[in-house]
Amino acid sequence: MCRHLAFLGPPTSLATLLLVPEHGLLTQSWAPREQRFGAVNADGFGVGWYAAGDPRPARYRRAVPMWADPSFADIARVTTTTAALAAVRSATVGTTQDESASAPYTDGKWLFSHNGRIHGWPSAVEPLVNAIPASRLLTMEAHVDSALVWALVLEALAAGENxxxxxxxxxxKVLAHAEARVNLLLTDGRTITATAAGDTLYWRSGPDGVFVASEPSDDGPGWNSVPDNSVLTATADGVDVRPL
Ligand code: GLN
Structure with a gap:
């Protein structure tokens, strides 16, 4: 399983969000504390963030571990943002290993990440695959269950769903067809939406912003554990958690 994190708040450097916290995403790439499946997240990483005046996020993704990219540390120090989504990857067997399979995925204003696995994909979820238009399937970036989940989410968003x-x-839909873990994370830079379905999820809100993450970045107070089978919505105004 991977680890992921989304942030909304006052201008903050990517280093402050990801690299500096004692148990932040950088540390979680080699020593996650609450990961239930897989020991390290060394199969790549990615960060998407929003720059002032541009609704489309920028992305930086690599197929190497986060700790093995000193150039990222340099860029992260001087890149500030009010909204970001980042992930470190422990690849599921049989999936694309290059950076195209590293979250976050994107389309327009959206950034997306999947922490989990669909067992027996794609055949187990063939009815769902068949309902996706070929034009969307053929533009999937990588051969990985997460890209398929992203295609399903995009179909629902395109149909006008919140x-x-x-x-x-x-x-x-996925759980109706297959054994799966489906912790999802989505943002447009203003709202974070997430699911807890098979793995850990936490949120914290304070003067430094609102954070939604697979696990706490530090041992400070204020982290709230999200019950399994929940959907969470977070904005600058507050966090709402409901049963899935
Ligand atoms: N199945 C996804 C992948 O291979 C996510 C893996 C994970 O959560 N570890 O990238």
């Missing part, structure tokens, strides 16, 4: 309905509906 982000929380799109994520919750996708999780329910």
């Amino acid at each position: 982000p929380d309905a799109a994520l919750a509906g996708t999780v329910r």
